[in-house]
Each structure stands twice: as structure tokens, then as C-alpha cells.
Amino acid sequence: MTSSNSLHVRIADPFWSPYIQLVKNIVLPYQWDALNDSIKGAEPSHAIRNFRIAAGEEHGEFGGMVFQDSDVYKWLEAVGFMLQAEPDMELEQVADDVIELLEKAQRPDGYLNTYFTLKEPDGRWTNLAECHELYCAGHLFEAGVAYYQSTGKRKLLDICCRYADYIDTVFGSEPGKLQGYDGHQEIELALMKLYEATGEMRYLRLSQFFLDERGKQPGFYGQEFVKRGKKVHFPELDIVHDLKYSQAHLPVRQQDTAVGHAVRAVYMCTGMAHVAAVTQDEGLIEACRKLWSNMVRKQMYITGAIGAMAYGESFTIDYDLPNDTIYGETCASIGLIFFAKRMLDLEPRSEYADVLERALYNAVLSGMARDGKHFFYVNPLEVYPKAIQINPKYAHVKLQRQPWFGCSCCPPNIARLIASLNHYVYSQRDTILYTHLYIGSEANVVLGEQHVTVVQSSDYTTDGCVRFRVQTEKASAAFTLALRLPEWSNRMDYRVNGVRYEPDMIRDGYGFITRDWQNGDTIDLQFDMTVRRVKGHPLIRQTAGQIALQRGPFIYCVEEADNGKELHLFQLQGDNTCKVEYDSNLLGGVYKIMAPAKRVEVPLEEEYLYFNDAQWKLHPVQSTFIPYYAWGNRGAGEMRVWVKEG
């Protein structure tokens, strides 16, 4: 059973709407300039130019990475999402022009990839392990579906189908076809979107094929490696032989532990969960649950970041979560959100939405500055600037967000996620409307036999109040609202039309209210916004003896700008009351937490480095916490999420 397509959501939210406007007004135009090599001081992208050359409109050589095409596709996809939210004739015209260009660049057989067309015309499908050929195709398909669904225009979708049809003639279990799969998962999830947009079963089957082929031994990478004369594209990595890096070490149904490159892992899981939701394939469902469980119960940071090490941008081992040398790529947390969304489609359980929300409000949001022009790829939970500056074990960690064009994967990924945020608020199963995220919005949906509008007005991020207002076509409508009880809220008060109400049922973390709803009915929810003192699982070495503060969906952190240097000297008491205060002058307006703390007094004498039976003096101090996502906006300074328990 899959979610219905009748659901349409428009976001109007005090917290999120400014971000959506930022993506529309700043990020997308900025990215367009980048794709056209017109940002001064930035390395040229070559991306649009590659397509112009492939289309015969310009002479020249391919430029950029082997996967450069995908930047154009991700931009187009974000535009597609954005046009759904708000028409924009000018933007749509730019997109239409790009689509025309793609059409011209597409080969007569449907193939579309500027790297191989321009640089290695005889090299098609010879290096799947390293060259992102199907990965790029996948991003094209995602763009095609988004653009079609928002504008109704089929041209890009047709380009996609021609390409997908061609790929279907190349890959498959039939004799004479290639039994391979891409080194970077993406096409699996994209084919599922294409299948849903077109109803074409071959796309579903092709997605299943790629998933089922993955990890069979002897491995495909090794075979094609020998066949192409052992040429290597990325000599600094060992993608061909390090099978765990791209989760090709085991058939996907046998995988139960998140390993390797985190983005690849979550993209793969997203495809698996989508296939599983559509096919109800028990083996695949079970593998999804196991991988999910390992990922979020043993290898996820409190911010929703994943990928504990820089090497291979990878998972490491259970309960190993270093806060300072973490990779925690923004894209990986975005992929975790994709995975969570597909798991919600498979089985609506609040734990998926809890993780989705955790990653969204913390690790992902941390990835972009409020100016829309600066980005983190790596999202650490602890920075000590002087150590980061001298020790190359921190080479991947930046103290401040970088201009987005330095590398192009995370910024457009944030853009397309925020542009499509309306897809994550609700899902529908028959006559149940599930609310996963409390984001101000208007949802139009067919429930039972009529169109219903659910208007959500949310002060979720500030005081935990959310109001739903139901508008029915007829006088009343019988359906169920399933309202997620966030993991972080100890209680949830429901009022229907102002009167306290106990939900009719609580199941899988959702409170169910089933009624014959009258036009204008309201539900008010109040969550518990008390500041939470969170501890990590005892097996996490790196959080032992420490506390993190959380309020609502936000994980908090301490920064040097508010608390001075040497943040490790702070100790938080377990029993003191925190004060929460809105500061309109701070970081564009945030709720800060003022927590009574103690600070170890640093001995003035510098005679000794080690002390016998010392009892340090502790000074009572006020510590100030800000939401984690807002860190690193006030110059390079210390930051930490986990603070010692006093």
C-alpha cells in the first residue's frame, strides 16, 4: 500500500518559509550563475557548457568532474519543486531552455552523459564502479519527475524515459545484457520515482535488478576492471576492491550493518525502502529495517549526522561517534531523510519521522548559512580551533561555512530538500492523514470521498503550539488525523475545538483522532518544550559523562562567542532549571538556553601539568546555549554540543 498522490501541501511557516524564500531568491539564482561559470573568483563549473558542447552549440572540451552533469539535474529538480510551491514564469523559462539543451545533447539511442559523449565516446558502461554514469542518470530522472509533477510539461520526462528505456536494453539478467550496477547508488531510488510518475513496470523491475545484483560475488567491479585493462579513474581511492565503500560487499538483503560511504548507503536504502513499499517484498523490508536500526540506533550522532570518519566519508563501527573528527556530511543527513521518508511510506512509525526531524533541524540546517551562500559539508559536534588549525586529522573540518561553489554536492542537495519540504509534512493511507512534521502549511487531500483542506499553523519551534483547522467541502467529512508524538516531548495535550481530548488510539507513535469532521473544526496540540538533558548510550565512548541540551526538535550547543574559551571546563548540573529566552538580536533571532553551570577554575600557576589528588575549584557561572544549526556564524571559535555533567 503506497501513499496516495492526491495530497498537495503548501508551506507557510514562520520558521521554514524564510528558508524556502532563501532557496528561491538566493540559492537557485546563485547556483545558476555557478553552472554557467559566471561567478567571479569561483572555479568554473563547466556544467552547462558541457551540455552546449554535447548539443553541438559550442566547440570545446569537457570540463569538471566525471559526475558534473548531476549538478545541472539537481538544480533542475530544485526548480521543479520550487515551481510547485510558487509559479515563476522567468525561472520556468530558464529551465525550459536547459531542458531543450538536454534534448539536443541526448544521443539518438537515448544515452545522455556529457563526460562519456565528449571525452570517452567508446567508454560507455566500462567503469560503473567509479564513473557515476547511472548515478547521473538517476539525478536526471529525479529532475524529470519533479519538473513534470510541478509544471505538467512532459519534455524532460520524455528525455528521462528515452534514457531509461535505453538503459533497460543495456542492463538486466537476460543473456547479452550487462549484469552490473553503479558504484554510487542513486538510479535505484530515481527509477522508482520514474516508475511512479509513469506507471512503467520496467522501471520498477530495473530498480529491483540493480538492487538485487549489488554485492553478488564474484563482484562486477572486478570483472569490468579486468575487461577495461585495469584502468582506474580515482587512483587515490580503491573503489574497485574496497567493496564495503559502496556497500557491494554483500547482497543487499544480507546487509544488516551500515558500512562504507554514508551517502551511498542512505541512497541505497532509500531505493530499497521504496521498492519494498511498492512490492511488499518481505526480504527487502527486513533488510531495510535492519539497516535503519543499525544506522540510527548505533551509528547516528545526536544531531542526525552520520559518517563517523573522514576516510571514505564513511560509517565506522557501532557506538563509535567522535565529535571532533566526525565527517557528518550534510548530504548524508539529507539522504537519511530520504530513507526515513521511504520507511514512513512503508510503515508509518514515528521513529522514522523522529529521525527525519532530528536530521532536518540539526545536521542538515547546520549545513547552510542564513545568507544562502555559505555551506558546511562536514558538521562537527565539537571544534577547538587551535587544534583544528594545526592537526591534519581535522583537515576536513571547517570552522566557518564556505562559499557553496567550492564543491558542488551539498549546496544543491540542501536546495532541493528545502524546496521539496512540503512532501515530508504529511502522508496519507486510505482515510488516515498522518502528520509527520509540525510545519505551518495548507494540505489539500482527498479523504474518503471529498476534498479536505487541513491548515496547520505552527509555533512548533518556538513554544510547541500547533493548531490544525479542517475545512471540508461538504458539511462534514469522516477521516482520521494521525498526529505524531515526537520522541522528545514527554506529553502531548490535544484539544478539539478547544476541549481537552484523548486520542481514540495511540499506535506506533501517533495519536489517532477519528471523527466526522465539521468544517472549521480545530485541533490544538501542545508539546512539552521543557529543556531536555540528553545522554548518549553508555557504549558511546565519546559522550560518556556528558550531557547535551535539547529543546523541541533543536539540539543545542555552547559557543565561545557566548561563553568564552575552553568550553570543556563547563559542568552542567543535572537538577538545575534552565531559563529559555528569545533573543531577537542573536543569530537572526533564536531561543537561547541559559543554564546554571560550574566552570573549573584554571590554576594560575603553570608549574605542573599533572596534580596529585587535586580538587579543582568550581565557579558558578551562567552558560548560554544556542541551537546547534546556528553555530559557526560569529567567526571561528570553540563549539561543543556535549558538555560535562557536573
Place this chain on the structure above:
Amino acid sequence: MTSSNSLHVRIADPFWSPYIQLVKNIVLPYQWDALNDSIKGAEPSHAIRNFRIAAGEEHGEFGGMVFQDSDVYKWLEAVGFMLQAEPDMELEQVADDVIELLEKAQRPDGYLNTYFTLKEPDGRWTNLAECHELYCAGHLFEAGVAYYQSTGKRKLLDICCRYADYIDTVFGSEPGKLQGYDGHQEIELALMKLYEATGEMRYLRLSQFFLDERGKQPGFYGQEFVKRGKKVHFPELDIVHDLKYSQAHLPVRQQDTAVGHAVRAVYMCTGMAHVAAVTQDEGLIEACRKLWSNMVRKQMYITGAIGAMAYGESFTIDYDLPNDTIYGETCASIGLIFFAKRMLDLEPRSEYADVLERALYNAVLSGMARDGKHFFYVNPLEVYPKAIQINPKYAHVKLQRQPWFGCSCCPPNIARLIASLNHYVYSQRDTILYTHLYIGSEANVVLGEQHVTVVQSSDYTTDGCVRFRVQTEKASAAFTLALRLPEWSNRMDYRVNGVRYEPDMIRDGYGFITRDWQNGDTIDLQFDMTVRRVKGHPLIRQTAGQIALQRGPFIYCVEEADNGKELHLFQLQGDNTCKVEYDSNLLGGVYKIMAPAKRVEVPLEEEYLYFNDAQWKLHPVQSTFIPYYAWGNRGAGEMRVWVKEG
């Protein structure tokens, strides 16, 4: 004022004598086989063969590293020290043969370096920054002095002097001479030894020249780099431009912070302190004190390890002492001992001996297994095997000691230190005999006008008892015994001839007893062997909230073999009494500490990774600590020095 040469010490100590025998019976023969490429399975050293080729006794090409000669020199030096302790005709004959070979390999002008002679005959003195030419010369000089002082044979010393005289014609501030210095300090300290052995002032001046030249700008490395056509020997490093790496960023007198490659830094300081002690050069003395102070008060691990990062095997910044990604090279702690010894010669203050002892009993001793055939280069204070195995940030960390021939710097360095340990026990200033280390031994020394023998019998490492017995030539002898009060001992009880005695003076950490000593007089010392709970300076982020245990000179650690996995779950109470117990079956016999502790109970349910307001259950357990130096001898397992304070 320098220490007298009348002092001769022979060690006979229950703790150290077995190590000295190990070096004599196992390490030196083993190393000799290695130098002669006759150890099966080991990469050939080429070292002796290089000399044979250079001597015209064999045909072939140079093999090994650019500094391969130094392995032979370090071995010869250790043999020299060992022959001082105990005659060995066979060993001496082998050494004499090698010395003859060196004589044949030496060029007519005195030059001696097989790499340049065989491989780059026109390349002499063209790449001081990278090619260790003067470094190798320095190790030759150290060997020559040690061999001369133990055997009285001059042949090797003469080879050294010819080479030193030649170097003196090449380098210097006079016009036409090279104004340069070596990229790896060593010749500075070695020339000082050669100066003291020969009385030749030119060697002192040449050492001063190299020290004073270092760090002048514009830098020498850059000049010779351009002159040789910008050829680079170690392309993976940037020795020519990264001046801090070899402490060439500032004139040595202006340096006040330990930076760069730790071994280079301490070798440089050793040379500086030796020159300073001889010349009483105030500027140099002050620089030595500042570098010492920064090194041991802000950048030294509790084990006496130095060098907090793998990159460049280097110091990082003040109070930055990660226990898991530490470099902590055995050679660096040995160099710290050299430096401490020279500072003691400069000014006898117990803090130098305290650090010397700390490094010796912990970081250095950890470097060698009791079989004399396995070694650590890196001495971590915390290992978590599963993380080390997967994350390349730990690539330099080994869980078990490696066969010594894997790389050849640390093993012969340990060998020559242990073989010369008798040089570190005492020093003499006029009629004061300073005791720096409590190691069972017999010291013969001229004090005042007669030969005096001081026999030290020590149970220092086991129960903190030390007895001195004075033997005089005449009926009595007037002199002062200055006895170090170790930093770790809260008190020190003195008894002279069995009667409680207050020292006549306590100065700079030494108790002075001045008497007209009668033949047979005894002094008994009793140190406080109570287990100490040590804390790191509050500014050390990596020890915050943790305790280390120390007993006598030994730092302790917990290992998985005694305590099970997940050692971070242990919490030590501050007020409980530890039990100390000798276990003859454990690690060749050690005193273990049984400390009452609590262990966090790991929740059985694996539903969550983060917990709201959790209070973990604590179980009382017995924790077992072993001396740090003995870690890693029972298979790959967890270990940590710092344990949470409960």
C-alpha cells in the same frame, strides 16, 4: 661548572639488570644480524654492506634510507656502553672489525657517508635539509666517544676527529664556508661529546655555530634548494619550506615553544643545554629553560611521551594531548631523557630528573617487549581496537609491539639508552654527589681528596626502600650526598645508620646530607608508595573528568585482559582505598593495583541511542590496573590510562 669525569657507575638492580642483560644478550646480537641482512623475513638493512662497498671490499649499489649509516653507528655506540658495564672479548672483536671497515670506507679528506659516496658523489652538502648528512656524522661521533671511553681504543675516535676536522673546514661563518645546518639535529649534541672527550675547542665552536646558524632568515634550506635546482629527496614532506618541522623557523635563542618533529626538537635542546652548561651562555640557558618548560609543563603526556600528532611526528599546541591519536614516539621520549640529563648538568634541579624518570619508566619502557624483539614506535595512552582497525586516523597506532626491524630508529635507541643507564643515576658537582635515579648500583667517585664508593641497593620500584652504603678509602670522607625527592612521593624518610635524620638542607628538590662519612655508613630512604590519584591540568581537554593512577615512578593503566571490554564504563571513586598486590604470574611479575570502582550498566534494550534525563545504574566492581609499560603483551585489547572519575 660541569660534572666531573671521575664518576663511574655499575648497575646491579633487580628491575634494571634484566633489561641490561636483555640488551646485551638479545637486542645487540639481533640487531647485528639485521645490519648484516641475515634475519629471515625482514627487509634487508644493507647497512654493513653499504660500508663494504664504500670500502672497496664488495661491488654493488647503495641500499636503504639516506641515513642508513646511522644504524651501524647507534649499534656501535650501544656496544661501547655495554663493554663499559661488562667486558666481552667476542663482542669487542666484532666491533673492532666494523671500525676497521669504517676506516677503509672513510675518504682521504675525512668524509664518511656511504649514501653520498656511492650514490651521489657530487652531491655532498647539497641537501642538508633532507639528507641527514651531518645527522649521520653525529651518530658516528657518539659511537666514537662511547667506544673510546669504554675500551680506551682510539681508532674510531680518530676516524671521528678526521671527519669532524673536515666538517670544520666546510662549515662556518668565515667567507667561503657553508653557512648551513642539518635538517635533523644531532651533530650539535655529538660535537659536544667529542669536545669533552678530546678537549678540542673547535668542536665546541662548531656545535655553537650550527646552533646559532639555525633559524636565521632568509633560511639556508631555501638557498641550497635553489642552488641544487630544486631537487627534493622526500617529496611526501615539505621539509624545505615547513621550517617549524625542523625548528628552523626562528633562531634557537628566540624559541620558547616546542614545535615540529619531536625527536628533532629534543635532540636540538640536548645540544643547546650541553653548550649552555659548558659555556654558561645566559641566552642559551634561558632558551633551554623556556623550551623545557613549554615541553614538560604544557605538551607532555603523563607517561613522559611527547609529540601529540602523527603528522610530522610533531608537537601540536599547549595542553593538546589526545590519548588515542597521539604519536608519542619512543625515540622522542628517549631524546627528552637526553635533554633532561643535560639540564641536570646545567643546574641540578629535581624537576629534570622527575621528567627523566617519568619518561624512562613509562613511555620508553613501553617501547620494548620483555623479549627484546618487539617494539612500539608509537605509545598511545588509550586504544580501542575496533576503532583503530577501521579508522585511518589511527594508522600509526599498533595494538601490539612489532618486530624491531620494521623500522630501525627506536630499537637501537632503546638499546643505547639502557646500555648507558649508569650515566643517569648520579652526577657530581665538586664535593656533592647528586642522586637522580634510585637504581641499584655501585658508584666510584673522587670526592674531595679520596676515592669513595657508594653502593645503592634499591627496592625502589617495589616498596620504595633504598639503601646507600658509603665506603671510604680512608677512615672518613667529607662530602655531601644530595638525594632527589621524587615529585610523586609526598614524604621521604631518611635514616643515617638506622637513626632518623633530617637533611641538612633541602634545595631544588634534593635533600642534602653533608657529613664526615665513616666507612660503612648507611643511609636508608623510604618513599611514599601510596597509590596516587593524578589529574591532568584543567586546560587539557582530553583528561577532563578523569584520573590516572600512579605508584612510585609507574603510571598505571587498565587493560581488557583484566577488566573486560568497554573500559570507558569504569568510574573511579576519589576516596576509596586501593589494594596493591604483587602478582608473580602477571607479565613477568608486577605489582597490580586493585581499585574499587563502579561500572555503568549498559542497558539491554537497544531501542534508543539517546536518552532523556537518564541515570545509569552503577555496579560496584573491582578494577585491576597494571603498570603502563607492560601493556599490550596479552593480545590486542582495549587499554586506557585515564579513567573516569566517579
